[in-house]
Amino acid sequence: MPRYRWRRRLRGTRCPRNISGFLEPCLLFLLHHHPAHGYELLDRLRRFGFDKLEVDPSTVYRALRWMEMQGLVESEWDFKTSGPPRRVYRLTEEGDRILASWVDDLRETSRMLNHFIKAYEKHMEQEKK
Amino acid sequence: MPRYRWRRRLRGTRCPRNISGFLEPCLLFLLHHHPAHGYELLDRLRRFGFDKLEVDPSTVYRALRWMEMQGLVESEWDFKTSGPPRRVYRLTEEGDRILASWVDDLRETSRMLNHFIKAYEKHMEQEKK
């Protein structure tokens, strides 16, 4: 009997759901602007609109390494900057193509989600009458 | 090195993402119309708009049992109808309340998703210039 992580919610707070394969296109999108290292991406993700959906560093680093294996990004170590070395990622052409198709998938996801929300609202509207 | 189920896509097909905790509100919503058994709900889910996101029977039955444990639905066996007996679920008051808060969560999820899609489109629009 699993406890269901997403069902834990404090009263009065929103608890947006995890969407599988949402993080990866977000990372590729940020890399489309300019190359960056994981820690920076983590920060930009949070300020982008994921403040309510806490992003775990390990998830981000793992996603980046996985995408590198798939040839969607490439990385190089940067020792020049102060502090610990950074692994700087940049988007490949393949990554750019995949990003477009993933956004297509997410549009489909969004349609499904909105279809449900609208249906719920319509149904509740009729209930009141 | 996991293979990532959601990344399997045939060329030219959309592959909408799984949203954690999306199935449960959908089931509660269908039960808000009238009591129903699992097999019927499975069928109504598919025709509702999940034709592209295949729903596995085991997932549906498990979600129903879990929600019963939580007091969101109640069930009774129906032996009267022909064929194998059916476990008929109906929504509880608690289920009704939870449904509303889960839809709120999904609205937040939808906002995040659309925020990303819009940002992507805007960025790509600027690229072209």
Place this chain on the structure above:
DNA sequence: GTCAATATTTGCAATTTGCACATATATTAT
């Protein structure tokens, strides 16, 4: 009698995530 449709459920392996920690460098405070 066999096949298909209906209906519910379990088992198991694979996937995915969250949390805690390990490591290391540079900066700032004490």
Place this chain on the structure above:
DNA sequence: ATAATATATGTGCAAATTGCAAATATTGAC
């Protein structure tokens, strides 16, 4: 000096979640 903090990247492991396959049982059609 050294302790604490911010930066930066990772690993290990348990728990959550899913997908697939199969087991079971009833009814109706051929």
